[in-house]
Amino acid sequence: MIKGLKGPIALGTIRTSLVLGLRLVIQAGTLLLVLSTLGPRGFGTYAGLGSMAVLLGTLANFGTHLTLLRDISRDSIDMGEGLRRAPKHTLAGFLFLVFINEWIQQAFLYDRAANQPIA
Numbered sequence: 001m002i003k004g005l006k007g008p009i010a011l012g013t014i015r016t017s018l019v020l021g022l023r024l025v026i027q028a029g030t031l032l033l034v035l036s037t038l039g040p041r042g043f044g045t046y047a048g049l050g051s052m053a054v055l056l057g058t059l060a061n062f063g064t065h066l067t068l069l070r071d072i073s074r075d076s077i078d079m080g081e082g083l084r085r086a087p088k089h090t091l092a093g094f095l096f097l098v099f100i101n102e103w104i105q106q107a108f109l110y111d112r113a114a115n116q117p118i119a
Contacts, residue, residue, distance in 0.1 A: 045109065052104065056097040064089050 005014070035043045064086045 049105070049109075052101065056101055059093070059097060062089060062093045 005011070034046065038046055068083065068086060
């Protein structure tokens, strides 16, 4: 091993890099398998819906984690209130975004003439 790479931080970094590399290979293999199964048009729809789900998923908590982080860093007395409020706001945001997602899919990804999804 290279001198200086014996500490716990260096070993943890190397281990994390190996795990992330393995994850990359597995995800690339999975995407190639899905692509070959669905074909170009089906994979395009899958990729579009997947990216929309990821984008909406990041918005689901509407910044609640940032207010919790602020309260914790200030050693705020109101932190308990924030912890009680966070799951409710996240659930409400999630349900709202699921509704928006379904509306987008019906509005743009549904062929009304053929009465079936576009795929």
